[in-house]
Every structure is written in C-alpha cells, then in structure tokens.
Amino acid sequence: MTKILDCTLRDGGHINNWEFSNECILATVNAAKNSEVEFVEVGYKMPECIEKSNINLVVMVDAKNIQNVDKKADFVRVACYPEQIHTAVNAVENFKSQGFGVFLHLMTADKFNDWKLLEKWENKNILESVYFADTFGAFMPQDVEKIYQKLQNSGFEKISFHAHNNLQLAFTNTIKAIELGAYSVDATVFGIGRGGGNLPIELLLKYLNKNNNEYLELIKKYYLNLAEKYKWGYNYEALISGLKNIHP
Numbered sequence: 001m002t003k004i005l006d007c008t009l010r011d012g013g014h015i016n017n018w019e020f021s022n023e024c025i026l027a028t029v030n031a032a033k034n035s036e037v038e039f040v041e042v043g044y045k046m047p048e049c050i051e052k053s054n055i056n057l058v059v060m061v062d063a064k065n066i067q068n069v070d071k072k073a074d075f076v077r078v079a080c081y082p083e084q085i086h087t088a089v090n091a092v093e094n095f096k097s098q099g100f101g102v103f104l105h106l107m108t109a110d111k112f113n114d115w116k117l118l119e120k121w122e123n124k125n126i127l128e129s130v131y132f133a134d135t136f137g138a139f140m141p142q143d144v145e146k147i148y149q150k151l152q153n154s155g156f157e158k159i160s161f162h163a164h165n166n167l168q169l170a171f172t173n174t175i176k177a178i179e180l181g182a183y184s185v186d187a188t189v190f191g192i193g194r195g196g197g198n199l200p201i202e203l204l205l206k207y208l209n210k211n212n213n214e215y216l217e218l219i220k221k222y223y224l225n226l227a228e229k230y231k232w233g234y235n236y237e238a239l240i241s242g243l244k245n246i247h248p
Contacts, residue, residue: 002177002208003184005039006032006201007162010060012192013043015230022049024222028189029055031214035205039184041077046070060105061095063088069100075128077103082112089121096126105131105162109147110139110245119154129158129183134173137166137196137238138245141176148180158183166196166242168234174199175207189215190223192230195248196238 008028009020020028025047032040033055041058042050045067050057052072059073063080066087076095080088085106092102106112109132118124132147144161151159161177163170163186174185187201202219205212227233241248 002182003038004036004201004204004208005041005058005160005184005186006037006188007041007058007186007198008188008192008201009047010041010043010058011186011194011198012188014194015192015232016226018043020047021222022047025049027218027222029053029057031189031218034214035212036210037201037205039075041186042073046072056101058103061091063091066091069095069098073100075101075103077105077131079105079107079133081107082114085112085114085117089123093123093126101128102126103128103131103160105133107133107135109133109135110143115150115154118151118156124156127156127158129160130156131160131162131186133162134164134170136245136247137164137170137242139163139169139173141169141173144173144176145180148177148182160184160186162186163199164193164195164242165191165198165234166238166248168196170197170199171203171207174204190219190227192223192226192232194232195241196235197233 039056056074058075059069060077063084078088078091096102160183163174187204188198191197191200202212202215
C-alpha cells in the first residue's frame, strides 16, 4: 500500500511564510497521526512546539543550503535541482551517517539528464525512497510513467512522487504513480501550496479508503481562514507556470 507524506507545513509554508500558529501545527500533526498518514514534513527546520512522537517527522534540506537538522526529526529529505545532484547525494549519505532516515528529492525531474550517475551510485539502498517532483505542475500522466521507469531502470526499488496542481492534474498524476507502485506520495491540507497548490490530502485519503474526518475538521478550524487570506490554487499565473513548465 502506498504511504502518504503530509507536506502541509513545509510546502504550504511557502504561502504564509511558515507563520502557522502552534495550535495549527500541532493539530495538523495530530490529524495525520489519526488518519493513517505515515510521514509529516514539518518544514525546513523543526518547529519548537513539536516533540518526537509515534509519527515520522521529516525535515527538508535544500541542496543549495545544507544545514544541520534537529535530532527530533526522524527523516531528512534532501531536495535538489539537476545541477545539484552531486551535492545532494553527498548530503544524503552524511545525514544517513548521523542516524536519520533519508529521502532524495529530485526537483524538475523531467529536466534531469544524468541518469548514469544515479545508476552508478552504489549507496542508493540507504534511501527510504527517491522522490521525483512535478515542480511546476506541468506533468501529464505519461510523464509520470516515463520518469518512474527511468528511476526503476537506474536501480531504485522504492520510488515516490510529489505533485503540483497548476494544470489541475495533481490527483490524476498521483493516481498514476500509485498504480505504478509508488512507495509514497505527497499531499497537503486543502491543497495549500505555491503555484497551483498541491494535491489535497483529504481527497487522497478518500481515494485510498482511509478516514479523512480529522482533516475535514482541521480544514474548518484552521485552513478555511488561511485560504480566504492567501487564496492559493488555480489562477492565471499558476496556469502559465504549468503550461510553460517554469517557476511561478
């Protein structure tokens, strides 16, 4: 069964500069705990209000700005653009040696060309999974399948997918990844995220026959107000970003 990573507090934080209240942060983590969500990505650093718990806490590190990670985190996801892959691989190995679980996250995966490097990387088995991202929300389902197969051919057994919704295809593309056997997929509360937003986690839970009631209550209590204030989702800027496959 494909696992779920809730990246609301990290990817959604681009919308409000990560200024979530402590109450919202803790409620978001608790909703994940109670909804069979396996991972919660809490940001680019660990919020002080979060303590270790019985859910896997993930911190993202960008390859252009490698930094130390709070030991309260269980996993580190190292994100990189194609030209940063050497730095990212070294960082993944370093964080693994520190005792963290690790993800490698390939941004703009359709622009990645150095598949031979990944094929030759001898330590790929240290990964929890390798992610490929539709960073600008431009993928079609056939793109998801093509990149998934490239990663398989490069020797990765556990492959994960991160969708954006600029062309309103985040759900369709994520279903394709699940059908291909994705280890995990990402989603956010009410689709909060930059550009066209992300896959709404409450819809993903429904598709996977998991209880989404906690998330529906979370939306009503916190995220409806955020949506009224920040108005993420489908708009002209997001549309052009997806059609042209460029940063919003």
